[in-house]
Amino acid sequence: xxxxxxxxxxxxxxxxxxxxxxxxxxxxxxxxxxxxxxxxxxxxxxxxxxxxxxxxxxxxxxxxxxxxxxxxxxxxxxxxxxxxxxxxxxxxxxxxxxxxxxxxxxxxxxxxxxxxxxxxxxxxxxxxxxxxxxxxxxxxxxxxxxxxxxxxxxxxxxxxxxxxxxxxxxxxxxxxxxxxxxxxxxxxxxxxxxxxxxxxxxxxxxxxxxxxxxxxxxxxxxxxxxxxxxxxxxxxxxxxxxxx
Amino acid sequence: xxxxxxxxxxxxxxxxxxxxxxxxxxxxxxxxxxxxxxxxxxxxxxxxxxxxxxxxxxxxxxxxxxxxxxxxxxxxxxxxxxxxxxxxxxxxxxxxxxxxxxxxxxxxxxxxxxxxxxxxxxxxxxxxxxxxxxxxxxxxxxxxxxxxxxxxxxxxxxxxxxxxxxxxxxxxxxxxxxxxxxxxxxxxxxxxxxxxxxxxxxxxxxxxxxxxxxxxxxxxxxxxxxxxxxxxxxxxxxxxxxxxxxxxxxxxxxx
Numbered sequence: 044x045x046x047x048x049x050x051x052x053x054x055x056x057x058x059x060x061x062x063x064x065x066x067x068x069x070x071x072x073x074x075x076x077x078x079x080x081x082x083x084x085x086x087x088x089x090x091x092x093x094x095x096x097x098x099x100x101x102x103x104x105x106x107x108x109x110x111x112x113x114x115x116x117x118x119x120x121x122x123x124x125x126x127x128x129x130x131x132x133x134x135x136x137x138x139x140x141x142x143x144x145x146x147x148x149x150x151x152x153x154x155x156x157x158x159x160x161x162x163x164x165x166x167x168x169x170x171x172x173x174x175x176x177x178x179x180x181x182x183x184x185x186x187x188x189x190x191x192x193x194x195x196x197x198x199x200x201x202x203x204x205x206x207x208x209x210x211x212x213x214x215x216x217x218x219x220x221x222x223x224x225x226x227x228x229x230x231x232x233x234x235x236x237x238x239x240x241x242x243x244x245x246x247x248x249x250x251x252x253x254x255x256x257x258x259x260x261x262x263x264x265x266x267x268x269x270x271x272x273x274x275x276x277x278x279x280x281x282x283x284x285x286x287x
Numbered sequence: 288x289x290x291x292x293x294x295x296x297x298x299x300x301x302x303x304x305x306x307x308x309x310x311x312x313x314x315x316x317x318x319x320x321x322x323x324x325x326x327x328x329x330x331x332x333x334x335x336x337x338x339x340x341x342x343x344x345x346x347x348x349x350x351x352x353x354x355x356x357x358x359x360x361x362x363x364x365x366x367x368x369x370x371x372x373x374x375x376x377x378x379x380x381x382x383x384x385x386x387x388x389x390x391x392x393x394x395x396x397x398x399x400x401x402x403x404x405x406x407x408x409x410x411x412x413x414x415x416x417x418x419x420x421x422x423x424x425x426x427x428x429x430x431x432x433x434x435x436x437x438x439x440x441x442x443x444x445x446x447x448x449x450x451x452x453x454x455x456x457x458x459x460x461x462x463x464x465x466x467x468x469x470x471x472x473x474x475x476x477x478x479x480x481x482x483x484x485x486x487x488x489x490x491x492x493x494x495x496x497x498x499x500x501x502x503x504x505x506x507x508x509x510x511x512x513x514x515x516x517x518x519x520x521x522x523x524x525x526x527x528x529x530x531x532x533x534x535x536x537x538x539x540x541x542x
Contacts, residue, residue: 056540115383117539130383138381143309148301155301156384160294 044127046208046239047090047113052122054083054108054263082108083263086122092207095240097250097271099278100260106243107212109260110134113241114210128207128239131157131200135212137193142186146177146196149185153200167203174225175199194218202229208239227253247275295388302392303399321400322407325355332472344474346503349415353502354471356404357430357494361437362462364397368441369448369458376542386535387528390441398434405430412502420505429497429508432520436490439523446534449541470495487515490523 058078083105090096090113098106111117112124114132132138139156140149150171154164172181175195180188188196195218201209209230218226230253234240244250250257250271257274259267267274311318329351336342336351344350371393372379372386379386405426413419448454468485469492470478478486486492493516497508 111380111539116379116381118536132381132383134381139378141305141309141377143312144305148305148308152301152305153382155294155298156378156382158294158384159297161297 044092045089046092046126046128047088047241048123048125049086049088049109049113049119050123050125052083052086052088052112052119052124053081054105054112054117055079055081055120081120081263083112083119086263086265088113088258088265088268090208090239090241092128092239093237094256095234095254096242097254097257098241098243098260099245099247099250099257099275100266101282103262104260105263106260107134108263110210110212110241110243129158129204130208130210131202131204131206132210133197133201133212134210136190137185137197140185140193140197143184145184146172146175146181146188149196150200154204157204157206159204163204167205171196171199171203174203174229176222191218191222195222198226202226202233206238208241209233210241212243213245247279251275295385298384298388299392299395302388303396306393306396307399318400318403322404325352325359325404328355328359336472342473346415349411349417350474350499350503351472352408352411353498354469354495356401356408357433357498358466358469358471358491359404360397360401361433361491362465363400364394364437365440365444366455366458366462367397368393368437369444369455371441372445372449372538373452373542379538380542386538387442387531390445390531391438394434394437394441397437401430409502417502418505420501422501422505422507425497425501425508428513429494429501429516432516433490433494436520436523439520439525439527442527442531443523446531446538449538450534465489465491468492474499487512488519490516490519493519 056079058080086105086109088109098109100106108117110132111134112119113126114130114134115124115126116132116134139153141152144152147168150168151161151164154167155161172178175192175198177188177192177195180192185193185196198211198218201211230240234253240253242250242253254271256269257267257271257278258265259274259278267277311320314320316323329348332351333348336344337347368390371390375389378384379389409423444454444458468489470486475483475486475492475496486496493512497512497516500506500508
């Protein structure tokens with residue numbers, strides 16, 4: 044079954060953010076001469092159940108834009124996005140968390156927004172706190188957390204909510220070695236259950252160890268899509284060729 | 288953008304309790320702040336309109352309070368509703384869910400304050416000898432319509448506020464004008480007849496007028512008033528939902 048499908052997807056952003064005065068707005072509407080750029084263009088991507096896909100590419104290649112469109116947070120300018128199943132997306136460190144709420148309150152808020160009922164959350168809350176390893180701080184406001192603690196909590200919530208697709212954007216980088224190892228184990232287990240993983244990282248090694256398939260984005264287009272080892276080999280060759 | 292099987296009550300509960308916790312956690316007076324404002328306003332306005340510009344109105348403080356409670360609810364809910372999408376930018380940019388629940392949860396959070404004030408208002412009315420009458424049954428209908436109207440306004444203006452950040456200042460100014468254009472410190476009967484339509488079409492003024500008829504005169508609000516109130520309230524809700532639906536696709540790009 045296809046869980047995420049992008050057909051000829053493009054995303055255009057306008058660069059007219061310098062002045063927002065009424066006169067400027069009206070003028071730019073009439074001239075239609077707004078400066079724009081395509082963060083993504085002609086992207087076709089199909090992710091089936093059970094696949095593990097890593098997205099690699101330089102800064103500004105469109106990786107994060109692609110993820111936010113794939114999970115439905117942002118709408119494409121052109122093309123079609125189809126998405127099935129329950130998604131848990133960690134698009135940013137502490138995303139969807141509020142600094143003034145305690146860890147426990149944030150778990151409830153986040154899970155509710157992701158589509159879980161109270162009963163489902165109550166059943167999972169102890170394992171979530173346990174895995175994150177922050178039991179002493181769970182009733183403290185999130186603003187007192189270190190970035191590592193926030194990453195632990197975020198990952199723990201996402202993985203314990205038992206999604207069909209787990210979407211991760213560079214969030215593991217913050218945790219310490221011990222926690223990263225725990226995450227990797229948990230992700231492998233998740234994969235063994237036949238679940239789907241969509242993962243963005245600058246680190247080619249992490250992608251290679253976690254994903255069977257890799258997609259290389261370059262300036263908003265898919266440069267290469269195929270088995271992780273091959274794509275990454277080509278990608279690292281390309282990167283070192285440029286930097287030399 | 289339709290997440291499956293969302294428990295909307297659980298979402299609303301969490302969003303509303305989030306707003307309450309954030310607002311009151313670090314305040315020593317807590318929820319009493321929401322009662323302080325009407326008390327101060329009633330005191331000041333009673334001084335002005337019984338000592339400086341005496342009004343021919345009996346039991347002026349109660350008369351005022353009946354006007355202030357629905358008015359305060361509207362202005363607060365509209366203003367905080369307008370800011371709600373921007374205030375929750377972190378959620379909107381990173382989590383997928385029906386965005387409509389944000390302004391609606393903010394309005395419902397204000398409803399909690401409003402109901403506390405309504406209970407106090409009704410208690411004062413009983414205390415000062417305005418007995419219970421069967422027309423009180425109209426109150427839930429009237430207040431329900433006001434809530435529907437505020438939801439529409441909050442949806443529309445929260446969406447506009449994402450694109451045009453000036454929206455919140457427009458709302459602030461409109462609320463200042465509204466204080467004078469709603470019969471709070473005067474009675475709608477003092478308004479020249481040719482202007483009364485303006486009041487009947489303004490749901491906040493209509494709600495205040497209907498409340499005074501019910502609570503002070505013990506009469507039912509006239510059908511012509513209820514008809515307009517219903518039409519404008521549901522019209523605002525429909526317009527707000529439509530506008531919000533059109534604009535929400537671009538929220539993540541503008542935040």
